[in-house]
Amino acid sequence: MTDTPAAARIRPVAAAVKGAPTSDGAGVRMTRLLGTPEARMFDPFLMLDHFDSADAGDYMAGFPDHPHRGFETVTYMLEGRMRHKDSTGREGVIGPGGVQWMRAGKGVVHSEMPEQAEGRMRGFQLWVNLPAALKLSPPDYQEFDADKIPREARAGGVEVRVVAGRTSQGLAGPVADGAVDALYLDVSAPAGARFEEPVAAGRNVMVVVYDGAVRIGERQVEAVGAVFLGEGETVEVTAERDARFLVIAGRPIGEPVAWGGPFVMNTREEVMAAFDDYRAGRF
Numbered sequence: 001m002t003d004t005p006a007a008a009r010i011r012p013v014a015a016a017v018k019g020a021p022t023s024d025g026a027g028v029r030m031t032r033l034l035g036t037p038e039a040r041m042f043d044p045f046l047m048l049d050h051f052d053s054a055d056a057g058d059y060m061a062g063f064p065d066h067p068h069r070g071f072e073t074v075t076y077m078l079e080g081r082m083r084h085k086d087s088t089g090r091e092g093v094i095g096p097g098g099v100q101w102m103r104a105g106k107g108v109v110h111s112e113m114p115e116q117a118e119g120r121m122r123g124f125q126l127w128v129n130l131p132a133a134l135k136l137s138p139p140d141y142q143e144f145d146a147d148k149i150p151r152e153a154r155a156g157g158v159e160v161r162v163v164a165g166r167t168s169q170g171l172a173g174p175v176a177d178g179a180v181d182a183l184y185l186d187v188s189a190p191a192g193a194r195f196e197e198p199v200a201a202g203r204n205v206m207v208v209v210y211d212g213a214v215r216i217g218e219r220q221v222e223a224v225g226a227v228f229l230g231e232g233e234t235v236e237v238t239a240e241r242d243a244r245f246l247v248i249a250g251r252p253i254g255e256p257v258a259w260g261g262p263f264v265m266n267t268r269e270e271v272m273a274a275f276d277d278y279r280a281g282r283f
Contacts, residue, residue: 011232025063068104080121086110097146212243
């Protein structure tokens with residue numbers, strides 16, 4: 001890439017990962033793309049898991065009751081149905097194409113269990129950090145079915161589902177997340193098509209390929225894989241085969257991170273206080 005003003009605007013690939021097989025909850029099998037020794041975090045993002053299996057034995061045990069404090073979880077379903085319940089009394093089902101953006105805040109105990117005994121279960125869960133001023137805020141939810149997530153048609157047969165944030169063409173997703181100025185796009189692109197989207201300096205950006213293959217700069221990225229982009233002003237992705245990928249961006253928080261299992265705070269003392277509050281039933 002030549003060092004011209006135009007080229008400098010395209011965000012380069014700073015790092016790439018294929019992810020690591022893991023299990024969580026009561027034994028759900030998945031691929032962890034962020035939150036591994038290879039890619040510990042990408043401020044403000046803490047963890048990203050991709051689950052995909054048609055074998056009910058890989059997912060039926062689900063995620064029984066477990067606590068969180070100090071961050072947000074984003075569950076985006078591609079296929080299958082997941083029922084959630086929590087200590088605030090909220091209950092619902094996230095279906096194909098739906099999203100739940102949950103702010104754990106000061107503390108919540110919840111469960112996520114498959115609402116099916118067969119068929120494919122596929123989707124993502126992202127953990128988004130919160131700044132210190134919001135870590136003890138009240139728990140909150142934004143939950144939307146697939147028909148509430150708008151679609152934007154682009155040149156070359158590219159389609160963009162806008163979950164959070166606003167595109168350069170002015171289409172806004174239903175999720176409002178002022179904590180980190182989040183952008184969450186699900187892009188479909190036929191082979192040979194190019195997707196281009198301005199994402200201003202000051203936000204970190206990652207691209208997660210989950211179908212097909214794409215090229216970003218000089219790097220080919222195949223499913224399932226993630227790249228973390230460097231500084232610039234524009235995200236540019238070319239589909240080498242029919243592809244689907246996420247574009248996720250957020251403003252870095254730049255604060256100390258103390259992470260203890262299901263709690264993410266700024267200091268170790270705050271993490272220990274979260275364990276004490278949970279054991280004492282104060283969630």
